[in-house]
Amino acid sequence: MEEFDLQSLLSSNEKMLIHLLQSYAQTNDVAVFVLGNDDHLQTGIFGELSEGSTLTKMNKMTDLSKLSVNKYKYKIEYADAPIRIATINQRVGKVCVAQDVENGSGSDHVNAMQRLQTQVTYLKYLIENVSKLIIGNRGLDNFIVKYAMDVDEAIGDLKDSEGEALQQIKGMSTSNESIISAIEFIDSNLDKRLTLDQVSNKVYLSDYYFSKLFKRETGLSFSVYLNARKIQKAMILLKESDKSVQDISDALGFTRLSYFSQTFKKYTGYAPTKYRTDDNN
Structure with missing residues:
Protein backbone atom coordinates (compact mmCIF):
# COMPACT_ATOMS: atom_id res chain seq x y z
CA MET A 1 0.00 0.00 0.00
CA VAL A 145 5.19 6.53 1.33
CA LYS A 146 4.68 2.77 1.45
CA TYR A 147 2.68 1.14 4.23
CA ALA A 148 2.43 -2.42 5.39
CA MET A 149 -1.10 -3.82 5.45
CA ASP A 150 -2.80 -2.85 8.69
CA VAL A 151 -4.16 -6.14 9.99
CA ASP A 152 -6.43 -4.50 12.57
CA GLU A 153 -7.92 -2.26 9.90
CA ALA A 154 -8.50 -5.20 7.58
CA ILE A 155 -10.27 -7.10 10.37
CA GLY A 156 -12.35 -3.99 11.10
CA ASP A 157 -13.57 -3.97 7.51
CA LEU A 158 -14.67 -7.57 7.88
CA LYS A 159 -16.76 -6.57 10.90
CA ASP A 160 -18.96 -4.19 8.88
CA SER A 161 -22.53 -5.22 9.54
CA GLU A 162 -24.40 -5.60 6.26
CA GLY A 163 -27.65 -5.74 8.19
CA GLU A 164 -27.10 -2.23 9.58
CA ALA A 165 -25.69 -0.72 6.40
CA LEU A 166 -29.09 0.08 4.86
CA GLN A 167 -30.04 2.13 7.92
CA GLN A 168 -26.65 3.78 8.13
CA ILE A 169 -26.61 5.12 4.58
CA LYS A 170 -29.95 6.89 5.15
CA GLY A 171 -28.35 9.30 7.61
CA MET A 172 -24.94 9.45 5.97
CA SER A 173 -23.29 12.88 5.73
CA THR A 174 -19.86 14.06 4.63
CA SER A 175 -18.35 17.39 3.60
CA ASN A 176 -15.28 15.87 1.92
CA GLU A 177 -15.40 16.80 -1.76
CA SER A 178 -13.61 13.66 -2.95
CA ILE A 179 -16.01 11.36 -1.10
CA ILE A 180 -19.04 13.35 -2.27
CA SER A 181 -17.81 12.96 -5.87
CA ALA A 182 -17.17 9.24 -5.33
CA ILE A 183 -20.66 8.69 -3.89
CA GLU A 184 -22.26 10.57 -6.78
CA PHE A 185 -20.30 8.44 -9.25
CA ILE A 186 -21.26 5.20 -7.47
CA ASP A 187 -24.93 6.16 -7.26
CA SER A 188 -25.00 7.02 -10.98
CA ASN A 189 -23.41 3.71 -11.96
CA LEU A 190 -25.17 1.07 -9.88
CA ASP A 191 -25.65 -0.99 -13.04
CA LYS A 192 -21.87 -1.34 -13.42
CA ARG A 193 -19.44 -3.77 -11.78
CA LEU A 194 -17.50 -1.03 -10.03
CA THR A 195 -14.19 -1.68 -8.31
CA LEU A 196 -12.31 0.27 -5.66
CA ASP A 197 -9.58 1.05 -8.19
CA GLN A 198 -12.07 2.47 -10.72
CA VAL A 199 -13.75 4.78 -8.22
CA SER A 200 -10.51 5.95 -6.58
CA ASN A 201 -9.10 6.81 -10.02
CA LYS A 202 -12.26 8.78 -10.78
CA VAL A 203 -11.55 11.10 -7.85
CA TYR A 204 -7.77 11.07 -8.40
CA LEU A 205 -6.82 9.30 -5.16
CA SER A 206 -4.72 6.22 -4.53
CA ASP A 207 -6.83 3.14 -3.82
CA TYR A 208 -5.21 2.77 -0.39
CA TYR A 209 -5.85 6.37 0.69
CA PHE A 210 -9.34 6.40 -0.86
CA SER A 211 -10.28 3.24 1.04
CA LYS A 212 -9.19 4.75 4.36
CA LEU A 213 -10.85 8.09 3.66
CA PHE A 214 -14.13 6.50 2.51
CA LYS A 215 -14.36 4.42 5.69
CA ARG A 216 -13.58 7.40 7.91
CA GLU A 217 -16.10 9.71 6.22
CA THR A 218 -19.00 7.26 5.78
CA GLY A 219 -18.47 4.69 8.52
CA LEU A 220 -18.68 1.94 5.90
CA SER A 221 -16.10 0.23 3.74
CA PHE A 222 -16.32 0.86 0.01
CA SER A 223 -17.58 -2.65 -0.77
CA VAL A 224 -20.28 -2.57 1.93
CA TYR A 225 -21.53 0.85 0.77
CA LEU A 226 -21.58 -0.25 -2.88
CA ASN A 227 -23.55 -3.41 -2.14
CA ALA A 228 -25.92 -1.55 0.21
CA ARG A 229 -26.80 0.94 -2.53
CA LYS A 230 -27.33 -1.86 -5.05
CA ILE A 231 -29.58 -3.75 -2.62
CA GLN A 232 -31.48 -0.55 -1.83
CA LYS A 233 -32.17 -0.14 -5.55
CA ALA A 234 -33.11 -3.83 -5.82
CA MET A 235 -35.68 -3.43 -3.03
CA ILE A 236 -37.40 -0.68 -4.98
CA LEU A 237 -37.38 -2.68 -8.22
CA LEU A 238 -38.77 -5.78 -6.51
CA LYS A 239 -41.71 -3.85 -5.08
CA GLU A 240 -42.40 -1.36 -7.86
CA SER A 241 -41.63 -3.25 -11.08
CA ASP A 242 -42.50 -6.53 -12.76
CA LYS A 243 -38.88 -7.33 -13.59
CA SER A 244 -37.78 -10.85 -12.77
CA VAL A 245 -35.21 -11.42 -10.03
CA GLN A 246 -32.74 -12.46 -12.72
CA ASP A 247 -33.31 -9.22 -14.66
CA ILE A 248 -32.84 -7.15 -11.50
CA SER A 249 -29.65 -9.02 -10.69
CA ASP A 250 -28.32 -8.35 -14.21
CA ALA A 251 -29.42 -4.70 -14.12
CA LEU A 252 -27.39 -4.12 -10.95
CA GLY A 253 -24.19 -5.67 -12.28
CA PHE A 254 -24.18 -8.91 -10.28
CA THR A 255 -22.28 -11.69 -12.02
CA ARG A 256 -24.51 -14.53 -10.78
CA LEU A 257 -28.10 -14.74 -9.57
CA SER A 258 -26.99 -16.88 -6.62
CA TYR A 259 -24.56 -14.17 -5.49
CA PHE A 260 -27.26 -11.48 -5.81
CA SER A 261 -29.69 -13.56 -3.73
CA GLN A 262 -27.04 -14.26 -1.09
CA THR A 263 -26.08 -10.56 -0.87
CA PHE A 264 -29.72 -9.43 -0.75
CA LYS A 265 -30.41 -11.73 2.20
CA LYS A 266 -27.30 -10.52 4.06
CA TYR A 267 -28.49 -6.93 3.88
CA THR A 268 -32.25 -7.38 4.34
CA GLY A 269 -32.75 -10.73 6.06
CA TYR A 270 -35.00 -11.85 3.18
CA ALA A 271 -34.53 -13.79 -0.04
CA PRO A 272 -35.51 -11.56 -3.02
CA THR A 273 -38.64 -13.57 -3.87
CA LYS A 274 -39.75 -13.58 -0.23
CA TYR A 275 -39.20 -9.82 0.04
CA ARG A 276 -41.31 -9.22 -3.08
CA THR A 277 -44.27 -11.25 -1.83
CA ASP A 278 -44.16 -10.24 1.84
CA ASP A 279 -46.81 -7.58 2.45
CA ASN A 280 -45.11 -6.38 5.67
CA ASN A 281 -42.19 -4.78 3.82
Whole structure:
Protein backbone atom coordinates (compact mmCIF):
# COMPACT_ATOMS: atom_id res chain seq x y z
CA MET A 1 0.00 0.00 0.00
CA GLU A 2 1.30 3.46 -0.86
CA GLU A 3 0.40 7.13 -0.61
CA PHE A 4 1.78 10.37 -2.07
CA ASP A 5 3.58 12.54 0.50
CA LEU A 6 2.42 16.10 -0.18
CA GLN A 7 4.28 17.58 2.78
CA SER A 8 7.60 16.24 1.46
CA LEU A 9 6.89 17.77 -1.94
CA LEU A 10 6.11 21.17 -0.43
CA SER A 11 9.30 21.10 1.66
CA SER A 12 11.63 19.74 -1.04
CA ASN A 13 14.29 21.74 -2.89
CA GLU A 14 14.85 23.98 0.12
CA LYS A 15 11.11 24.62 0.51
CA MET A 16 10.78 26.10 -2.98
CA LEU A 17 6.99 25.76 -3.16
CA ILE A 18 6.52 27.09 0.37
CA HIS A 19 8.61 30.18 -0.40
CA LEU A 20 6.64 30.77 -3.61
CA LEU A 21 3.35 30.57 -1.71
CA GLN A 22 4.64 32.87 1.04
CA SER A 23 5.78 35.45 -1.49
CA TYR A 24 2.50 35.33 -3.37
CA ALA A 25 0.46 35.75 -0.19
CA GLN A 26 2.51 38.72 1.00
CA THR A 27 2.49 40.57 -2.32
CA ASN A 28 -1.22 39.99 -3.05
CA ASP A 29 -2.66 40.69 0.42
CA VAL A 30 -4.31 37.26 0.78
CA ALA A 31 -3.93 34.20 2.99
CA VAL A 32 -2.63 31.09 1.19
CA PHE A 33 -2.50 27.55 2.52
CA VAL A 34 -2.52 23.95 1.34
CA LEU A 35 -4.80 21.16 2.59
CA GLY A 36 -4.41 17.43 2.11
CA ASN A 37 -7.20 15.21 0.85
CA ASP A 38 -8.36 14.86 4.45
CA ASP A 39 -8.76 18.68 4.72
CA HIS A 40 -5.88 18.99 7.19
CA LEU A 41 -3.24 21.70 6.91
CA GLN A 42 -0.04 20.64 5.14
CA THR A 43 1.71 23.95 5.83
CA GLY A 44 1.08 27.07 7.85
CA ILE A 45 -1.31 29.78 6.66
CA PHE A 46 0.79 32.33 4.77
CA GLY A 47 0.07 36.03 4.40
CA GLU A 48 -0.21 39.21 6.39
CA LEU A 49 -3.29 38.67 8.55
CA SER A 50 -4.94 41.38 10.60
CA GLU A 51 -4.62 41.20 14.37
CA GLY A 52 -7.47 39.16 15.80
CA SER A 53 -8.41 37.83 12.37
CA THR A 54 -10.38 34.60 12.27
CA LEU A 55 -7.76 33.25 9.87
CA THR A 56 -5.07 33.93 12.47
CA LYS A 57 -6.96 31.69 14.88
CA MET A 58 -7.38 29.08 12.18
CA ASN A 59 -3.64 28.93 11.79
CA LYS A 60 -3.64 26.96 15.07
CA MET A 61 -6.19 24.48 13.74
CA THR A 62 -5.63 21.41 11.59
CA ASP A 63 -9.01 20.31 10.24
CA LEU A 64 -10.43 22.99 7.94
CA SER A 65 -13.11 20.89 6.26
CA LYS A 66 -15.88 23.33 7.29
CA LEU A 67 -14.12 26.47 6.12
CA SER A 68 -16.06 26.98 2.86
CA VAL A 69 -19.37 26.28 4.61
CA ASN A 70 -18.73 28.78 7.41
CA LYS A 71 -17.00 31.55 5.45
CA TYR A 72 -19.73 34.14 6.14
CA LYS A 73 -19.70 33.27 9.82
CA TYR A 74 -15.93 33.79 9.83
CA LYS A 75 -16.28 37.07 7.85
CA ILE A 76 -14.01 35.87 5.08
CA GLU A 77 -14.22 35.06 1.39
CA TYR A 78 -12.57 31.87 0.22
CA ALA A 79 -11.69 29.82 -2.89
CA ASP A 80 -9.83 26.57 -3.48
CA ALA A 81 -8.65 24.39 -6.35
CA PRO A 82 -7.54 20.73 -6.45
CA ILE A 83 -3.87 19.87 -6.82
CA ARG A 84 -3.23 16.90 -9.11
CA ILE A 85 0.06 15.17 -9.75
CA ALA A 86 0.18 14.33 -13.45
CA THR A 87 2.81 11.59 -13.03
CA ILE A 88 0.39 9.42 -11.05
CA ASN A 89 -2.87 11.09 -12.21
CA GLN A 90 -4.01 11.59 -8.62
CA ARG A 91 -5.43 14.43 -6.59
CA VAL A 92 -3.18 14.97 -3.57
CA GLY A 93 -4.84 17.96 -1.91
CA LYS A 94 -5.93 21.50 -2.67
CA VAL A 95 -4.54 25.01 -2.58
CA CYS A 96 -6.68 27.62 -0.84
CA VAL A 97 -6.81 31.42 -0.75
CA ALA A 98 -8.83 33.54 1.65
CA GLN A 99 -9.30 37.15 2.62
CA ASP A 100 -10.99 38.96 5.48
CA VAL A 101 -14.19 40.77 4.46
CA GLU A 102 -15.12 42.72 7.57
CA ASN A 103 -18.79 43.73 7.59
CA GLY A 104 -18.78 43.90 3.82
CA SER A 105 -21.83 44.10 1.58
CA GLY A 106 -22.93 41.30 -0.72
CA SER A 107 -21.14 42.93 -3.65
CA ASP A 108 -17.92 43.07 -1.59
CA HIS A 109 -18.10 39.31 -1.10
CA VAL A 110 -18.83 38.68 -4.80
CA ASN A 111 -15.91 40.86 -5.93
CA ALA A 112 -13.58 39.21 -3.43
CA MET A 113 -14.73 35.74 -4.48
CA GLN A 114 -14.11 36.44 -8.17
CA ARG A 115 -10.68 37.83 -7.44
CA LEU A 116 -9.75 34.88 -5.22
CA GLN A 117 -10.99 32.37 -7.80
CA THR A 118 -8.64 33.86 -10.39
CA GLN A 119 -5.76 33.80 -7.90
CA VAL A 120 -6.31 30.20 -6.78
CA THR A 121 -6.45 29.03 -10.40
CA TYR A 122 -3.05 30.63 -10.96
CA LEU A 123 -1.64 29.03 -7.79
CA LYS A 124 -2.98 25.61 -8.80
CA TYR A 125 -1.07 25.71 -12.10
CA LEU A 126 2.00 27.13 -10.39
CA ILE A 127 2.13 24.29 -7.86
CA GLU A 128 1.38 21.58 -10.43
CA ASN A 129 4.03 22.79 -12.89
CA VAL A 130 6.73 23.34 -10.28
CA SER A 131 5.86 19.94 -8.78
CA LYS A 132 6.33 18.33 -12.18
CA LEU A 133 9.83 19.76 -12.39
CA ILE A 134 10.72 18.73 -8.81
CA ILE A 135 9.42 15.17 -9.27
CA GLY A 136 11.16 14.87 -12.65
CA ASN A 137 14.43 15.97 -11.05
CA ARG A 138 14.26 13.94 -7.82
CA GLY A 139 12.19 10.95 -8.92
CA LEU A 140 8.68 9.92 -7.93
CA ASP A 141 9.84 7.33 -5.40
CA ASN A 142 11.09 10.13 -3.13
CA PHE A 143 7.49 11.25 -2.60
CA ILE A 144 5.77 7.91 -2.18
CA VAL A 145 5.19 6.53 1.33
CA LYS A 146 4.68 2.77 1.45
CA TYR A 147 2.68 1.14 4.23
CA ALA A 148 2.43 -2.42 5.39
CA MET A 149 -1.10 -3.82 5.45
CA ASP A 150 -2.80 -2.85 8.69
CA VAL A 151 -4.16 -6.14 9.99
CA ASP A 152 -6.43 -4.50 12.57
CA GLU A 153 -7.92 -2.26 9.90
CA ALA A 154 -8.50 -5.20 7.58
CA ILE A 155 -10.27 -7.10 10.37
CA GLY A 156 -12.35 -3.99 11.10
CA ASP A 157 -13.57 -3.97 7.51
CA LEU A 158 -14.67 -7.57 7.88
CA LYS A 159 -16.76 -6.57 10.90
CA ASP A 160 -18.96 -4.19 8.88
CA SER A 161 -22.53 -5.22 9.54
CA GLU A 162 -24.40 -5.60 6.26
CA GLY A 163 -27.65 -5.74 8.19
CA GLU A 164 -27.10 -2.23 9.58
CA ALA A 165 -25.69 -0.72 6.40
CA LEU A 166 -29.09 0.08 4.86
CA GLN A 167 -30.04 2.13 7.92
CA GLN A 168 -26.65 3.78 8.13
CA ILE A 169 -26.61 5.12 4.58
CA LYS A 170 -29.95 6.89 5.15
CA GLY A 171 -28.35 9.30 7.61
CA MET A 172 -24.94 9.45 5.97
CA SER A 173 -23.29 12.88 5.73
CA THR A 174 -19.86 14.06 4.63
CA SER A 175 -18.35 17.39 3.60
CA ASN A 176 -15.28 15.87 1.92
CA GLU A 177 -15.40 16.80 -1.76
CA SER A 178 -13.61 13.66 -2.95
CA ILE A 179 -16.01 11.36 -1.10
CA ILE A 180 -19.04 13.35 -2.27
CA SER A 181 -17.81 12.96 -5.87
CA ALA A 182 -17.17 9.24 -5.33
CA ILE A 183 -20.66 8.69 -3.89
CA GLU A 184 -22.26 10.57 -6.78
CA PHE A 185 -20.30 8.44 -9.25
CA ILE A 186 -21.26 5.20 -7.47
CA ASP A 187 -24.93 6.16 -7.26
CA SER A 188 -25.00 7.02 -10.98
CA ASN A 189 -23.41 3.71 -11.96
CA LEU A 190 -25.17 1.07 -9.88
CA ASP A 191 -25.65 -0.99 -13.04
CA LYS A 192 -21.87 -1.34 -13.42
CA ARG A 193 -19.44 -3.77 -11.78
CA LEU A 194 -17.50 -1.03 -10.03
CA THR A 195 -14.19 -1.68 -8.31
CA LEU A 196 -12.31 0.27 -5.66
CA ASP A 197 -9.58 1.05 -8.19
CA GLN A 198 -12.07 2.47 -10.72
CA VAL A 199 -13.75 4.78 -8.22
CA SER A 200 -10.51 5.95 -6.58
CA ASN A 201 -9.10 6.81 -10.02
CA LYS A 202 -12.26 8.78 -10.78
CA VAL A 203 -11.55 11.10 -7.85
CA TYR A 204 -7.77 11.07 -8.40
CA LEU A 205 -6.82 9.30 -5.16
CA SER A 206 -4.72 6.22 -4.53
CA ASP A 207 -6.83 3.14 -3.82
CA TYR A 208 -5.21 2.77 -0.39
CA TYR A 209 -5.85 6.37 0.69
CA PHE A 210 -9.34 6.40 -0.86
CA SER A 211 -10.28 3.24 1.04
CA LYS A 212 -9.19 4.75 4.36
CA LEU A 213 -10.85 8.09 3.66
CA PHE A 214 -14.13 6.50 2.51
CA LYS A 215 -14.36 4.42 5.69
CA ARG A 216 -13.58 7.40 7.91
CA GLU A 217 -16.10 9.71 6.22
CA THR A 218 -19.00 7.26 5.78
CA GLY A 219 -18.47 4.69 8.52
CA LEU A 220 -18.68 1.94 5.90
CA SER A 221 -16.10 0.23 3.74
CA PHE A 222 -16.32 0.86 0.01
CA SER A 223 -17.58 -2.65 -0.77
CA VAL A 224 -20.28 -2.57 1.93
CA TYR A 225 -21.53 0.85 0.77
CA LEU A 226 -21.58 -0.25 -2.88
CA ASN A 227 -23.55 -3.41 -2.14
CA ALA A 228 -25.92 -1.55 0.21
CA ARG A 229 -26.80 0.94 -2.53
CA LYS A 230 -27.33 -1.86 -5.05
CA ILE A 231 -29.58 -3.75 -2.62
CA GLN A 232 -31.48 -0.55 -1.83
CA LYS A 233 -32.17 -0.14 -5.55
CA ALA A 234 -33.11 -3.83 -5.82
CA MET A 235 -35.68 -3.43 -3.03
CA ILE A 236 -37.40 -0.68 -4.98
CA LEU A 237 -37.38 -2.68 -8.22
CA LEU A 238 -38.77 -5.78 -6.51
CA LYS A 239 -41.71 -3.85 -5.08
CA GLU A 240 -42.40 -1.36 -7.86
CA SER A 241 -41.63 -3.25 -11.08
CA ASP A 242 -42.50 -6.53 -12.76
CA LYS A 243 -38.88 -7.33 -13.59
CA SER A 244 -37.78 -10.85 -12.77
CA VAL A 245 -35.21 -11.42 -10.03
CA GLN A 246 -32.74 -12.46 -12.72
CA ASP A 247 -33.31 -9.22 -14.66
CA ILE A 248 -32.84 -7.15 -11.50
CA SER A 249 -29.65 -9.02 -10.69
CA ASP A 250 -28.32 -8.35 -14.21
CA ALA A 251 -29.42 -4.70 -14.12
CA LEU A 252 -27.39 -4.12 -10.95
CA GLY A 253 -24.19 -5.67 -12.28
CA PHE A 254 -24.18 -8.91 -10.28
CA THR A 255 -22.28 -11.69 -12.02
CA ARG A 256 -24.51 -14.53 -10.78
CA LEU A 257 -28.10 -14.74 -9.57
CA SER A 258 -26.99 -16.88 -6.62
CA TYR A 259 -24.56 -14.17 -5.49
CA PHE A 260 -27.26 -11.48 -5.81
CA SER A 261 -29.69 -13.56 -3.73
CA GLN A 262 -27.04 -14.26 -1.09
CA THR A 263 -26.08 -10.56 -0.87
CA PHE A 264 -29.72 -9.43 -0.75
CA LYS A 265 -30.41 -11.73 2.20
CA LYS A 266 -27.30 -10.52 4.06
CA TYR A 267 -28.49 -6.93 3.88
CA THR A 268 -32.25 -7.38 4.34
CA GLY A 269 -32.75 -10.73 6.06
CA TYR A 270 -35.00 -11.85 3.18
CA ALA A 271 -34.53 -13.79 -0.04
CA PRO A 272 -35.51 -11.56 -3.02
CA THR A 273 -38.64 -13.57 -3.87
CA LYS A 274 -39.75 -13.58 -0.23
CA TYR A 275 -39.20 -9.82 0.04
CA ARG A 276 -41.31 -9.22 -3.08
CA THR A 277 -44.27 -11.25 -1.83
CA ASP A 278 -44.16 -10.24 1.84
CA ASP A 279 -46.81 -7.58 2.45
CA ASN A 280 -45.11 -6.38 5.67
CA ASN A 281 -42.19 -4.78 3.82
